[in-house]
Amino acid sequence: MVLKEIVSMTDGKVICGESHLNDSIEYAFASDLMSDVLTLRITNFLLITGLANIQSVRTAEMSDLKYILFARDKKITEEMIELAEENDMMIISTPYSVFKTSGILYGAGLKPVY
Numbered sequence: 001m002v003l004k005e006i007v008s009m010t011d012g013k014v015i016c017g018e019s020h021l022n023d024s025i026e027y028a029f030a031s032d033l034m035s036d037v038l039t040l041r042i043t044n045f046l047l048i049t050g051l052a053n054i055q056s057v058r059t060a061e062m063s064d065l066k067y068i069l070f071a072r073d074k075k076i077t078e079e080m081i082e083l084a085e086e087n088d089m090m091i092i093s094t095p096y097s098v099f100k101t102s103g104i105l106y107g108a109g110l111k112p113v114y
Contacts, residue, residue, distance in 0.1 A: 001025060001110050003067065003090065009108060010094040015076050017090025025067065029113040030102045032102065033098065034059040045113055048105075050098050052076060057083045057091075066090060071098040088091050 004021040006056065007014060014021070027045035031037055033053055037047060043064040049056055052074030060068055061083065068077045068084070070076060076091060085093050094101055 001105075003092075004047075005108075006069070006105060006110075009104050010069065010092070010096055012092040012094045012110055015091040015093055016081050016084050017057075017065055017066075018052060018091040020066065023067075023090075024067065026111050027113050028102070028105055028110045031097050032098070037045050037063055037065075040113055042113055046105075046110070048098055048101055050074060052080070054083065056080075057089070060084075060089060061087050069094060069101065070093070101102070 003023050025046055028048055030048040032049055032051040037059050046069055047069045048069045050071045052070045057080050059073055067090050071094055073095045
């Protein structure tokens with residue numbers, strides 16, 4: 001699935017990383033527990049989370065993850081944006097809950113990590 005489709009389906013807003021809009025991914029993982037993210041053995045997936053803080057971006061950095069979708073219109077800080085830009089990441093924000101966002105994307109064919 002192309003990321004610009006994900007943005008459209010979730011009424012998302014690209015916060016940074018617009019250059020990734022044409023990137024394709026097959027998998028997503030929804031979690032607010034960053035320790036769970038660190039256990040994954042896959043890197044090319046979309047992280048869907050409601051945990052909007054610098055630790056989410058740092059976890060993505062440590063996991064070589066490039067795509068984060070923050071749910072529930074969480075506030076994305078300048079510090080988070082700067083770190084994401086330094087690591088060539090895309091951050092998307094959606095007004096939807098993690099549950100609704102996951103359901104929309106799963107229904108559209110995005111695969112779960114497990």
